[in-house]
Amino acid sequence: MPGSDEVxxxxxxxxxxxxxxxxxxxxxxxxxxxxxxxxxxxRLAIDELCFSLIGTQGRPGVVHLMFSLDDETLQVEGxxxxxxxxxxxxxxxxxxxxxxxxxxxxxxxxxxxxQLTFWMRKRRLPIAG
Amino acid sequence: MGVDNAQREELxxxxxxxxxxxxxxxxxxxxxxxxxxxxxxxxxxxxxxxxVDDLVQVSSMALLKAVDRFDPGRGVEFSTYATHxxxxxxxxxxxxxxxxxxxxxxxxxxxxxxxxxxGRLSQELGRSPTIAELAAETRVSEExxxxxxxxxxxxxxxxxxxxxxxxxxxxxxxxxxxxxxxxMSAAEERATLSPLIEALPxxxxxxxxxxxxxxxxxxxxxxxxxxxxxxVSRLLAxxxxxxxxxxxxx
Numbered sequence: 330m331p332g333s334d335e336v337x338x339x340x341x342x343x344x345x346x347x348x349x350x351x352x353x354x355x356x357x358x359x360x361x362x363x364x365x366x367x368x369x370x371x372r373l374a375i376d377e378l379c380f381s382l383i384g385t386q387g388r389p390g391v392v393h394l395m396f397s398l399d400d401e402t403l404q405v406e407g408x409x410x411x412x413x414x415x416x417x418x419x420x421x422x423x424x425x426x427x428x429x430x431x432x433x434x435x436x437x438x439x440x441x442x443x444q445l446t447f448w449m450r451k452r453r454l455p456i457a458g
Numbered sequence: 459m460g461v462d463n464a465q466r467e468e469l470x471x472x473x474x475x476x477x478x479x480x481x482x483x484x485x486x487x488x489x490x491x492x493x494x495x496x497x498x499x500x501x502x503x504x505x506x507x508x509x510v511d512d513l514v515q516v517s518s519m520a521l522l523k524a525v526d527r528f529d530p531g532r533g534v535e536f537s538t539y540a541t542h543x544x545x546x547x548x549x550x551x552x553x554x555x556x557x558x559x560x561x562x563x564x565x566x567x568x569x570x571x572x573x574x575x576x577g578r579l580s581q582e583l584g585r586s587p588t589i590a591e592l593a594a595e596t597r598v599s600e601e602x603x604x605x606x607x608x609x610x611x612x613x614x615x616x617x618x619x620x621x622x623x624x625x626x627x628x629x630x631x632x633x634x635x636x637x638x639x640x641x642m643s644a645a646e647e648r649a650t651l652s653p654l655i656e657a658l659p660x661x662x663x664x665x666x667x668x669x670x671x672x673x674x675x676x677x678x679x680x681x682x683x684x685x686x687x688x689x690v691s692r693l694l695a696x697x698x699x700x701x702x703x704x705x706x707x708x
Contacts, residue, residue: 348608355604359589365576366586366676368607369691373698380702421705423652427698430670 336396342409343387347379350394350407357396358403363453371451374431375405378447381418381437382409389413402452409445418445466535473530488525492540496521499544503552509570513548520547565609571596572606573688580687586677610688611695654704662697669694 338353340346351372358368382392390411397404420437428435428449435449469491476484500513524543528536575595579587593600655663668674668682669690676694680687 348611352604352608355589355607356601359600359604362588362590364586364588365592365687368589368604369676369694372607373694376695377698377702385699385702385706419705421652423654423701423705427670430673 334398338394338396339391340394341387342383342390342392342411344383344385346383346387346392347376350375350379350405353394353396354403354405357398358451358453361398361401361403361453363403363451367451367453370431371403374428374435374449374451377424377428377431378405378407378435378437378449381420381424381447382407382445384419402450404448404450406446406448408440411443411445414442418447469536470530473528473536476525477530485525488536489521492521492525492536493518495537495540496544499541499548503548509573513551516547516551517544520544523547562609565602565606568596568598568602568606569610572603572610573686576687580677586675586687610692652701652705654701657704658697658700662693662700665690665693666697 334357336353336357338349340349354371354375355363355368358371363371379392382388388409388411390409393408393410395406417439418437424437432449432451435447437447438445440446469488472484472488475481476488496517497514500510500517503513504510520543521540524536524540527543528539530536572592575592576587579591579595583591587595589600589603593603596603598606655666658666665679665683668679669676674682676687676690680690683690
């Protein structure tokens with residue numbers, strides 16, 4: 330991806346993960362000039378997506394996060410590697426509806442036997458005035 | 459509070475009249491006559507890192523309670539009684555409505571300052587401010603703004619669900635939407651997607667509905683409901699956290 334930056338983080342799939350992901354995502358969004366409204370939406374989306382992988386209590390395993398950004402778009406991918414076939418990702422109809430309002434695109438899927446993955450993309454609106 | 463004997467006697471007579479008649483006009487007059495005391499006491503607690511407006515609201519509610527409960531026959535000055543009642547409510551407010559997780563004091567204060575700045579800048583700019591604009595306005599770094607927003611996640615107000623001043627206490631999602639709302643399909647969709655939403659307090663249901671089913675931004679919801687955008691953010695974050703917990707338990 331020419332002209333883009335990438336940040337990669339790996340962390341245990343514990344309840345601390347959403348905070349780490351929120352902080353990183355909002356820091357990068359800030360570099361792209363996201364508004365407060367957009368940053369708050371992003372933070373909510375990250376919480377919802379982390380939940381889809383590790384629930385509210387965390388799971389055994391490691392989550393690899395990859396943040397990539399270009400001029401106006403932030404993409405975040407998270408993969409839970411559990412080393413065993415765990416439960417399916419949590420991605421209810423309500424969760425989908427919530428994420429549709431918060432980000433431009435998203436996906437949550439099982440990725441092989443022992444991996445769950447989420448992906449999202451959020452583009453900042455042009456700044457008026 | 460600079461009340462002379464004649465005024466004091468006049469007030470006392472009004473309390474006697476209120477006790478006898480329960481006349482709402484007298485009640486309102488007595489409340490208005492003591493709003494200055496409520497505000498004065500609220501400001502005495504303002505160094506503790508809560509917005510003065512919130513404190514004035516707490517003390518004004520306590521004043522209402524004091525006016526309703528005061529017994530003029532007991533020989534105690536109302537101002538003495540009200541001061542005791544209001545200070546008690548303010549202390550309770552700080553005890554009950556603090557930070558769920560201890561955040562550094564500077565971050566707590568910055569979070570509260572940011573609430574004001576977001577409101578002011580949104581109005582000035584006609585859009586949601588960027589983090590850089592917020593940092594410039596509050597004279598801190600962008601990282602500090604983000605850290606304060608993160609710290610704000612730990613901030614909980616037990617009065618989160620309470621209606622703001624002037625709002626109808628009985629307001630529900632249905633009453634807000636109205637029977638003739640052409641987009642009832644959104645409400646139906648919401649009910650189908652998750653009965654869990656119905657378990658949330660009406661105010662949280664309403665905000666979830668406006669954000670996720672009607673597509674309003676946080677800023678627009680804040681404007682529509684007459685509350686701060688930060689308050690909308692907190693209510694949304696809390697509602698989603700509750701839904702996630704409920705989904706796991708269900």
